[in-house]
Amino acid sequence: MTLRDRVEKCLLGDIVEITECQGDLFVEVERNRIVACLEKLKETEGLEFDFLSDVVGVDNSALYEKAKKAKKKKKKDEEEEEAEPVKEEPTPPRFEVIYLLLSLKSNERLAVKIRVPEEDPVVDTVTTIWRAADWPEREVYDMFGIKFRGHHNLKRLLMWDGFGSYPLRKDYPLEGKGEERHFDYCD
Amino acid sequence: MGLQAYTGPGWLLTKAEQLINWGRSRSPWPLPYGTACCGIEMMAALAASYDMARFGAERPSFSPRQADVLIEAGTITKKMVPVLRRIYDQMAEPKWVIAMGACACTGGVFRTYSTQQGISEVIPVDIYIPGCPPRPEGLLYGLLRLMDKIQKDHPLWKHRQEVVEALGAES
Numbered sequence: 001m002t003l004r005d006r007v008e009k010c011l012l013g014d015i016v017e018i019t020e021c022q023g024d025l026f027v028e029v030e031r032n033r034i035v036a037c038l039e040k041l042k043e044t045e046g047l048e049f050d051f052l053s054d055v056v057g058v059d060n061s062a063l064y065e066k067a068k069k070a071k072k073k074k075k076k077d078e079e080e081e082e083a084e085p086v087k088e089e090p091t092p093p094r095f096e097v098i099y100l101l102l103s104l105k106s107n108e109r110l111a112v113k114i115r116v117p118e119e120d121p122v123v124d125t126v127t128t129i130w131r132a133a134d135w136p137e138r139e140v141y142d143m144f145g146i147k148f149r150g151h152h153n154l155k156r157l158l159m160w161d162g163f164g165s166y167p168l169r170k171d172y173p174l175e176g177k178g179e180e181r182h183f184d185y186c187d
Numbered sequence: 188m189g190l191q192a193y194t195g196p197g198w199l200l201t202k203a204e205q206l207i208n209w210g211r212s213r214s215p216w217p218l219p220y221g222t223a224c225c226g227i228e229m230m231a232a233l234a235a236s237y238d239m240a241r242f243g244a245e246r247p248s249f250s251p252r253q254a255d256v257l258i259e260a261g262t263i264t265k266k267m268v269p270v271l272r273r274i275y276d277q278m279a280e281p282k283w284v285i286a287m288g289a290c291a292c293t294g295g296v297f298r299t300y301s302t303q304q305g306i307s308e309v310i311p312v313d314i315y316i317p318g319c320p321p322r323p324e325g326l327l328y329g330l331l332r333l334m335d336k337i338q339k340d341h342p343l344w345k346h347r348q349e350v351v352e353a354l355g356a357e358s
Binding site: 165176 | 265268299300303
């Protein structure tokens, strides 16, 4: 049985999308089912993804913006030939959180993906399953502002306390918004 | 006689200054503050084949209290700025700063939200050494230039000005 079949069998109805890219398997699941899914992937015989390599965040807003513009342009070109009513498609949620798993028994890798909307950027923590998720989740919080519900110490990891922005969001300027770290014992 | 040295023609003062400058310029004990790849070049300059001790930088002083020259070798992030400032403040006078490498001078290629664009915005810098990273020869050249600078200093004349002003205010 291939890895894809085993993962499909394990997660059954929770899978939103399953894709294979460059030999790596990507599974997208519902946001509120992430803890249950990862627990299943860890415990199920034959899969046993017992090692969490990393947790990463993605901001797709620029990508969606670009796709939207290209589509509009295409529609405009088409309209010159034949009139067609413009249909607005809802854009997918802005953020993604990707969990990179590794099975130390079978040396197989799996990426589990969830989508997180901008209005409600809250995800359940997986530090209850892997303690290793502690710092990666703090980094995702620091860089994207995605909060992890239940995390025992959700503070900024890289930037200093009181930084106030989320620098890996696509609408954040590269050179910053003039944040400086203040120190009070001298001028 | 001491007072005469301050108010008189200053022959003794000049000779004393030359002696002080000679001593200071030939023992610039460095405080290595390596934060990036420049730190590796600095270590090479301190180690046997380049041997910075030849010029009096005899021992790298890892305590700011016993150091004369702060060699800032590497990128300074904004998070690191208070630490650098505190280290500089802890050094006893007289003190000098060498900014080694493009990052310490201007921020280098890291023109981003997290990087300090040159340490001169935070602490006064005496010598800038460009390069990414500069070779150990570059650091040695910078150190020699700093020694020239120290020899042109007037440690007592600065003080004399203060004394003259104080005497003038009294009389």
